[in-house]
Amino acid sequence: MSANMFWLLWSATLDTLFMVAVSALIGVAIGAPLGxxxxxxxxGELFAAPILNRILGAIVNALRSTPFIILVVAIIPFTRLLTGTSIGTTAAIVPLTVATFPFVARLIESSIREVDPGLIEAARAMGASPLQIVLKVLVPEARPSITLGLTLTVVSLIGYSAMVGAVGGGGLGDLGIRYGYQRFMPEMMLAVVVVLIVLVQAVQSTGDKLARHFDKRSRSN
Incomplete structure (x- = not known):
């Protein structure tokens, strides 16, 4: 691979990392409280609002059930409104974020619901407020599961970031399409695939280690 191709690959990798990091942060900031x-x-639960729960749940389900590539195209006007364009790395963050926060919300909801209800009742009996129960009981107890869920989210985002390259989103996906496919350069396509695999493996390994660190059962053995 020539030096020029190497720098193109390096630049595309940085673009991908930027898209994934920003969309993950914004997606978690929106999805975690929602979840x-x-x-x-x-x-009958801590913040009982069954009607609002059903409405938000329906919105989350609708966003989650929309194929990502269709979502990218469908929200182009919204993307242009926020960023002034529908192509490029910055514009790609909008659909990536919209695809991320419903996914995060459902993962965190599932993790919270796995917590032993007896712990909630014990906290209530001791006079803890609903917010205290969430912050001091539910979230700490669910932290290993939440960590694994967020790891899965980032891994999925890496795949989405490559997919958004098909519509001018930049990053490794765009590089693979423009050089690997359109210019018939299989070595570039192979390099893009290898980098994506390395990124996924790094994220998964880090997430697994953090989950084991937060797991009280693994630390007590």
Whole structure:
């Protein structure tokens, strides 16, 4: 691989990391509170609001069920409104974020619901407020599962970031399509695939280690 191709690959990798990092941060910032609310707002729960729970749940399900490539195209006007363009790395962050936060919300909801209800009742008996129960009981107890869920989210985002390259999103996907496919350069396509595999493996390994660190059972053995 020539020096020029190497620098193209390096630049595309940085673009991908930028897209994934920013969309993951924004997606978690929106999805985490939403997921906690969905897990604690059914009838008789800490923040009981069953009607709002059903409405938000329907919105989350609708976004999650929309294929990503269709979502990218469908929200082009919204992307242009926010960024002034529908192509490029910055514009790609919008659909990536919209695809991420419903996924995060459902993962965190599932993790919170796995916590032993007896712990909630014990906290209530000791006079803890709903917010204290969430912050001091539910989230700490669910932290290993949440960590694995967020790891899966980032891994999925890496795949989505490559897919968004098909519509001018930049990054490794765009590089693979423009050089590997359109210019018939299989070595570039292979390099893009290898980098994506390395990124996924690094994220998965880090997430697994963090989950084991947060797991009380593994630390007690």
């Amino acid at each position: 906690i609310f969905l897990a604690t707002s059914r009838k």
